[in-house]
Amino acid sequence: MKKITLLFVFLMTTAIFLAQEQPFYATMDATDAIELQKELPDDIQIIATKQNQSAVFISEEAAHTLHRNVLTHGPGYVFKASKEKALQAIEPKVPKTERRVLDFTINQDAAVAEALDLVEAQNIEDQILELQAYGTRYHTKPQAEQSVLDLKDKWEAMAQAANRDDVSVRIVNHVNTGMPSAVMTIEGAENPDEFVIIGGHIDSTAPGSGNNTAPGADDDASGISTITEVARVLFETDFVPNRTVEFMAFAAEEIGLVGSAEIAEEYSNNNVNVIAYVQFDMTNFPGSANDVYITTDSYNSNDLNAYLIELMEYYNGASSEHEITYGTTACNYGCSDHFSWADNGYEAAFPFEASFSESNPSIHTSGDTYDVTGDAFKAAKFAKLGLEFVIETAKSNTLSVSEISGLDFDFIVANKILNYKIKNSTDRLEKMAVIDVSGKQVLTATDLGQQGTISLESLSQGFYVAVFTTDANKKLTKKFIVN
Numbered sequence: 001m002k003k004i005t006l007l008f009v010f011l012m013t014t015a016i017f018l019a020q021e022q023p024f025y026a027t028m029d030a031t032d033a034i035e036l037q038k039e040l041p042d043d044i045q046i047i048a049t050k051q052n053q054s055a056v057f058i059s060e061e062a063a064h065t066l067h068r069n070v071l072t073h074g075p076g077y078v079f080k081a082s083k084e085k086a087l088q089a090i091e092p093k094v095p096k097t098e099r100r101v102l103d104f105t106i107n108q109d110a111a112v113a114e115a116l117d118l119v120e121a122q123n124i125e126d127q128i129l130e131l132q133a134y135g136t137r138y139h140t141k142p143q144a145e146q147s148v149l150d151l152k153d154k155w156e157a158m159a160q161a162a163n164r165d166d167v168s169v170r171i172v173n174h175v176n177t178g179m180p181s182a183v184m185t186i187e188g189a190e191n192p193d194e195f196v197i198i199g200g201h202i203d204s205t206a207p208g209s210g211n212n213t214a215p216g217a218d219d220d221a222s223g224i225s226t227i228t229e230v231a232r233v234l235f236e237t238d239f240v241p242n243r244t245v246e247f248m249a250f251a252a253e254e255i256g257l258v259g260s261a262e263i264a265e266e267y268s269n270n271n272v273n274v275i276a277y278v279q280f281d282m283t284n285f286p287g288s289a290n291d292v293y294i295t296t297d298s299y300n301s302n303d304l305n306a307y308l309i310e311l312m313e314y315y316n317g318a319s320s321e322h323e324i325t326y327g328t329t330a331c332n333y334g335c336s337d338h339f340s341w342a343d344n345g346y347e348a349a350f351p352f353e354a355s356f357s358e359s360n361p362s363i364h365t366s367g368d369t370y371d372v373t374g375d376a377f378k379a380a381k382f383a384k385l386g387l388e389f390v391i392e393t394a395k396s397n398t399l400s401v402s403e404i405s406g407l408d409f410d411f412i413v414a415n416k417i418l419n420y421k422i423k424n425s426t427d428r429l430e431k432m433a434v435i436d437v438s439g440k441q442v443l444t445a446t447d448l449g450q451q452g453t454i455s456l457e458s459l460s461q462g463f464y465v466a467v468f469t470t471d472a473n474k475k476l477t478k479k480f481i482v483n
């Protein structure tokens, strides 16, 4: 018994040592690697570069310098446990199996409306304060592990209070950090093999304090509190998903996405069909004009990004009491845990609190405390978006909009021509607005009747949302891509 314990402690210590004290393998953006080599030639060795990604061997100092240089978010690199894994990671991805790509739809109006009214900013505030009270959640500190164990208890208590025997919470131990992650699962009632996941990281960092004072209120107690509020509301409304829904709180994001990388890789190795992954990392600092910023880095899913915009257009418009405004921004290489999912071939998105240049300047310092924001109104908007995403992608057994409205609608975009047709109904389309990713209306048309075509010649390449309004004031939204 004792031997096993000692061996365990030895293995854990070695793992932490590898990830922290010594030079280690990683992947990063090739341009960042070259810049870093100019600045610290003795601290980074570029082993190979493919498709603008480099496999590197770097010192901890180089890793910190990169962290400062990228000036965006996250570590800017992805930790790899060996040279072989680093080299393997920059190879072009070949999907192991054909994964089903979801046809994202919106038709859960009643369930979403009920859920949005129940979101409470106060709950988010309370949990951010609870998490910052650990003092630090840096992955090697005992408080980090304690925060994960306590979160497991909190999630279990929520599920128990709601009498949910379809909910389970588990701790996931890792190879490359001693800190565990926590995962809560609501088993899908009809398609349990299809997964919808939201997550964030529960660890924090503040190198300036030796990681002894790292409250991490915005980065990322805000994200963990946001997903907890999503779960709480789902339980309060007795939401039973058709697909399996998971909530994840990852270990050791700040040292190279360690926790999420291990979990996403395991899911991929087991051919788990993750329909969509959405990351909540920093949801509460109002640094920019809009509420939500969709990150458009190349590894993110265009379809999923367009879908998040479609959800906000549909449920959170200017006339709604749940208004959410949005824009777009770019993150960087491996800037948060969604990268781990994208890297394993899954559809991933990362809605963020601000444009990156205007995001919370206190993160990664001892000053990342709740009083920087002072309320949780912004995070509450993210919880609403999270609820819309989960309810619509995991679906419950409520009627769809088309069934409610009786509208059967054909919508096809090809060669910059939009074709539309209402079938089996006397409803007519009064107007249509096309909205781009920055939320700007770029095209309008009126008096469209029941069928016709609209030229999209004026639109540049990108993704858009078309919002149709019928004479009975019903709304139909459709996303499309112009190539």
Ligand SMILES: [Zn+2]
Pocket (backbone or CB within 6 Å): 074, 201, 219, 220, 253, 281, 282, 336
């Ligand atoms: Zn973060």
